[in-house]
Amino acid sequence: MDHFTYKNNELFAENVAVAKIAKQVGTPFYCYSSATLEHHFKVFAEGFQGLDTLICFAVKSNSNLAVIKTLADAGAGADVVSEGEIRRALKCGIAPNKIIFSGIGKTASEMEFALNTGIYQFNVESEPELELLAKTAQKLNKTAPIAIRVNPDIDAGTSAKITTGLKTSKFGIDINHALEVYKKASKLKGIKIQAISVHIGSQITDFKPFEKAFIRVREFHAELAKNGIEINVLDLGGGIGVPYDAEKNPPPHPRDYAKIVREVFKSFKGRFCFEPGRVLVGNAGILVSEVIYVKPTDARNFLIVDAAMNDLIRPSFYNAHHDIIPINQKSAAGNHKYDIVGPVCETGDTFAELRTMPELKPGDLIAFRTAGAYGSVMASTYNSRKIVPEVMVKGDKFEITSRRMSYDEMFEREILPDWLK
């Protein structure tokens, strides 16, 4: 459910006409709905009512400060993968004891920053990382609360680039070796064993792999207990998919996910951590773009728009589908087939092929739906295009939450060497 709906054939974000925002900020731009963010967080949390939970928003999915702050105010902690993301979480007032640090490549200086911040948990993904964390904690006279991220060798049934729980993935520690690593961790000064963590991938729409992975974690939890390692925190990661193609493939509801968790862990009495990203922010954002040209060729009819792969890379990078809708809904069903492409000088800069749309003309506005997750965060200046602004709507108000990059900003980090001056 989201708050991007038509009123009198015009697309609105909550109570604001999207065309009105376009007029003020120009195109392209990302537009987020705070009501949708709040609703998604509430729905996710409701599934676990009565349980001790820490729901940490996966900041990498959308790290705009206004988005993080909206979710933080709704009660979210933060799942972070870099010092930069810890800094973002702190800026938004998220308490250190609600921050979980994931990722396979934490550096010593990032560990120091996190230890000095006093974060809730480090999710450790390898033995060398465990050793460096222990050493770093000892140096600072601190203790690092850890989970070992176990890799259960379960196929999440999602896109290969975002599958993380296979033996061949770079993530986590093989669950069959994890007992030894916990034993080793229990002897390390500077380390406090706190949790087991698991995260098998992203955009998971069939929940069976979750169930399998959780059952494996439950068995492992019992095995640890038998070996004298009592664990009271289970971090079950993120990964719930969202509907990109709402009509054809509605994925199961977060409440079905909660049911699986409750069922599998019905005899576990401790705390659950979750790291949802996409499911909280995916549908809460759109990318708005203007048609520059319509270019019919013998083979295709190209709709050339002012957004490109550098603004939203998911279609070219993951072959992802985004519903694309006109801001002005004219004839109900479309009867034109367009290849919707950006201006970037690569054929890969294609958002959709042979997409059925109403007839569109230069100057018309379109919206890419479900662009709130892994959209703006993956933007680049490729082709020396300015990073596009982000706007947040709340009721009948809207504000720019990230300015459009200026050309001065684009160039200010670059320096000509002396011999070229």
Ligand SMILES: *Cc1c(COP(=O)(O)O)cnc(C)c1O
């Ligand atoms: C990316 C990631 C998440 C969030 O994944 P979503 O699919 O966006 O929910 C959570 N935990 C870890 C460790 C991740 O790498």
